[in-house]
Amino acid sequence: MGTLNVGNLGEYLREQRRNAQLSLRQLADAAGVSNPYLSQIERGLRKPSADILQQLAKALRISAETLYVQAGILDERDRDGxxxxxxxxxxxxxxxxxxxxxxxxxxxxxxxxxxxxxxxxxxxxxxxxxxxxxxxxxxxxxxxxxxxxxxxxxxxxxxxxxxxxxxxxxxxxxxxxxxxxxxxxxxxxxxxxxxxxxxxxxxx
Amino acid sequence: MGTLNVGNLGEYLREQRRNAQLSLRQLADAAGVSNPYLSQIERGLRKPSADILQQLAKALRISAETLYVQAGILDERDRDGxxxxxxxxxxxxxxxxxxxxxxxxxxxxxxxxxxxxxxxxxxxxxxxxxxxxxxxxxxxxxxxxxxxxxxxxxxxxxxxxxxxxxxxxxxxxxxxxxxxxxxxxxxxxxxxxxxxxxxxxxxx
DNA sequence: GCAGTGTGCTTGCAAAAGTTAGCAGTGCGT
DNA sequence: ACGCACTGCTAACTTTTGCAAGCACACTGC
Structure with missing residues (x-):
């Protein structure tokens, strides 16, 4: 894959992790993901599967849909409420x-x-x-x-x-x-x- | 992967394709996916990424969320929520x-x-x-x-x-x-x- | 100084996703 | 009969995901 279409996911993930005051290793462990992989995700070098996003969301105690939206899997479309x-x-x-x-x-x-x-x-x-x-x-x-x-x-x-x-x-x-x-x-x-x-x- | 957790996706996909009266090749071409891969997906041998599901949904003119639910990415049990x-x-x-x-x-x-x-x-x-x-x-x-x-x-x-x-x-x-x-x-x-x-x- | 612990990242590799080339079967027209 | 187009699938291959082992750096306590 020449250019990864990962949108704002990496930055968002890092932000959420920091908000939760977790180190990269702590979140990786909590999510059951390898820490190098989490590092790559945060730096936009990898596009994780929905399963991984679910695990990360669970560990961060946020909804998986939030990460799906950031990853471009779900579309943000509502403008009028x-x-x-x-x-x-x-x-x-x-x-x-x-x-x-x-x-x-x-x-x-x-x-x-x-x-x-x-x-x-x-x-x-x-x-x-x-x-x-x-x-x-x-x-x-x-x-x-x-x-x-x-x-x-x-x-x-x-x-x-x-x-x-x-x-x-x-x-x-x-x-x-x-x-x-x-x-x-x-x-x-x-x-x-x-x-x-x-x-x-x-x-x- | 020993057992793929793909739920009802393959059967559902094949059903939708048949409803649309498309051959495997036609759908694969329309979706920009290889036809052998589509065949594998329909037979439950592969778990496609959300991107592939999006492409397939678009070609079938159904919502991607429908396929996400079938693939277990979104939880149908929690549908209203x-x-x-x-x-x-x-x-x-x-x-x-x-x-x-x-x-x-x-x-x-x-x-x-x-x-x-x-x-x-x-x-x-x-x-x-x-x-x-x-x-x-x-x-x-x-x-x-x-x-x-x-x-x-x-x-x-x-x-x-x-x-x-x-x-x-x-x-x-x-x-x-x-x-x-x-x-x-x-x-x-x-x-x-x-x-x-x-x-x-x-x-x- | 040192050792221990924590941090994020690099590198090589295995497994899985996804593609290309081609096969066997079916139906149709000549 | 043949050739052609279509069908779904197999097998080998390529690309990408995700992991294990380890590195460099920072900090702390002795």
Whole structure:
């Protein structure tokens, strides 16, 4: 193959590996791939198979599809957000509430990015105003008192769920950041043991 | 390779080719693939790369993802999730961090639903099960008063999710900027770049 | 200084993917 | 009968992927 069509894969992989604070050897070991090969991939000298990409994605705790896209196996084509909206709305695995939550977040992100693209000075919390706007129409105040009270209670419960979810996300994020460091040390210990054993075998 | 993990690909390919009323040679020529290789693929003797699958899909005028699924590159069992994930990942309007956040939330929703579907009592979290149990009867509407209150609470929680998560994203963004290790890695990047340039020269 | 450990990379090689040249069989026209 | 075009496949070969062994360099502790 004269020129490898590997797109941005190598750079992306290296970036993700660095974000995870893993050495080349650590990621290679975690993915079950040889470290020279991983080095070659990162430098764009090789185009790995989808199987290898799956293994790497798993070790990096990112979705394989992410790497497929970077490698040019899956196409990046959505510009209007229609597919994301459609996919979310037609997904049978999540309920309506969750769909709405995801859509709100998705739209917030899009707005945030659009604002950034416009180079408009972004307020401290750009997503906040849309949320409040959405919350008020949901109220529909003129209804019966009981109806209003029930709705307020429902909102309170939803807020509690959101707190739990956000907490989960934050905790997970921290775990992801904390684990690599620990794993790194732990892996070093393991590698020391492995290496000594390996050295013994070679010596023998 | 002792046993090729090619799933149903060969049979599926042959079926599609026959449906299109193409001979093996015609399809191979249209796809830019050698006809003996196509024969081997159809007989399950070879596992083609994603590039070859793309070429074949294009010649057959079907989506490459269809063949990826048949080849086991994409998981069909996870089909609904795949569409959402793929849509999110291929969306050009949001960046990588946002994509990962959305995916994490999506996954936690799915997990939440799967756990609720399994109705597995979680001993580790005694507070959580009662809340979920309450959310479920709400849908079934056994008790009108309580069910209504719980529904309203759920809505409020959902509304707060976006705010909490957006806050998380902002916090994470700040954390990423604050991490000194990032600078360290940046320096490593420079070193690697220098080294790679040297290597490239040697390679050329 | 040294030894030990970690890092990323080079080199040679095996295995697998993928191609080229050609074979055997089938159907059709003369 | 023959020749021709088409079919799917075999076998040898080429190219690419992916790995094992090892190198050079950096860092740390003694």
């Amino acid at each position: 229609i597919e994301v909206r459609t996919a979310i709305l037609t997904d049978a695995a999540i309920n309506e509430k969750q769909k709405q939550v995801l859509l709100q977040i998705y739209e917030s992100f899009r707005r945030e990015n659009a604002a950034a693209a416009d180079a408009v000075p972004v307020p401290a919390r750009p997503p906040a105003p849309p949320r409040r706007t959405a919350a008020r129409p949901a109220g529909q105040g003129p209804g019966a008192g009981r109806a209003g009270q029930k709705k307020a209670a429902a909102k309170k419960a939803a807020a509690k769920v959101a707190d739990a979810v956000a907490e989960t996300v934050v905790a997970r994020s921290r775990a992801l950041k904390a684990i690599p460091a620990r794993e790194k040390q732990h892996n070093q210990d393991e590698r020391v043991i492995k290496r000594r054993e390996g050295d013994d075998v070679v010596g023998a | 795949i569409e959402v994930r793929t849509a999110i990942l291929t969306d050009a309007a949001i960046n990588e961090k946002q994509k990962q956040v959305l995916l994490q939330i999506y996954e936690s929703f799915r997990r939440e639903n799967a756990a609720a579907a399994d109705a597995v009592p979680v001993p580790a979290r005694p507070p959580a099960p009662p809340r979920r149990t309450a959310a479920r009867p709400a849908g079934q509407g056994p008790g009108a008063g309580r069910a209504g209150q719980k529904k309203a609470a759920a809505k409020k929680a959902a509304a707060k999710v976006a705010d909490a998560v957006a806050e998380t994203v902002v916090a994470r963004s700040r954390a990423l900027k604050a991490i000194p290790a990032r600078e360290k890695q940046h320096n490593q990047d420079e070193r690697v770049i220098k080294r790679r340039e040297g290597d490239d020269v040697v390679g050329a």
